[in-house]
Amino acid sequence: MAYQDVIQNHLTQGELDAINTKMDELWALLNPKVVNLTEQENDRYGSINEKNKGIVNKANDYNNNQPSLNSPEVDWVEYKKDYFDRSALEGIQLRLLGYARACEETKRAHDYDNYQNALTDKEYAEYKAKTGGGVLYETKAAEYKQFFT
Numbered sequence: 001m002a003y004q005d006v007i008q009n010h011l012t013q014g015e016l017d018a019i020n021t022k023m024d025e026l027w028a029l030l031n032p033k034v035v036n037l038t039e040q041e042n043d044r045y046g047s048i049n050e051k052n053k054g055i056v057n058k059a060n061d062y063n064n065n066q067p068s069l070n071s072p073e074v075d076w077v078e079y080k081k082d083y084f085d086r087s088a089l090e091g092i093q094l095r096l097l098g099y100a101r102a103c104e105e106t107k108r109a110h111d112y113d114n115y116q117n118a119l120t121d122k123e124y125a126e127y128k129a130k131t132g133g134g135v136l137y138e139t140k141a142a143e144y145k146q147f148f149t
Contacts (some may be wrong), residue, residue, distance in 0.1 A: 005117075007109040033085070056083070
């Protein structure tokens with residue numbers, strides 16, 4: 001074999017089915033708890049920067065350690081729920097981003113393998129077309145040419 005594949009660890013259909021089932025189960029749990037903001041809502045709410053996260057954390061610390069200093073105008077029960085959810089969702093998001101990155105990089109390795117082997121197949125078709133392999137190899141080699149200028 002002219003080319004050694006970079007990655008040879010492959011999914012089975014059973015594994016893919018199990019992954020899709022688990023992803024469906026995960027979405028069933030998350031879906032009632034997450035929102036998709038409109039562009040206007042994203043503009044309105046923005047995103048919290050690190051400095052503002054410090055303010056949120058400080059308010060949470062005071063709420064936990066000196067609740068007598070809490071503003072009576074804040075619903076602290078709701079605050080704690082929001083704080084818990086944002087922390088939990090950040091953890092979920094980081095894990096999912098890690099999974100997505102691993103999938104992307106593994107897919108890239110499989111793409112590389114496919115491309116290198118397709119080039120080998122193209123070169124073989126060209127060789128066979130030049131050495132009298134027949135009209136089918138000539139057709140195949142000609143079809144590959146469309147991808148090369």
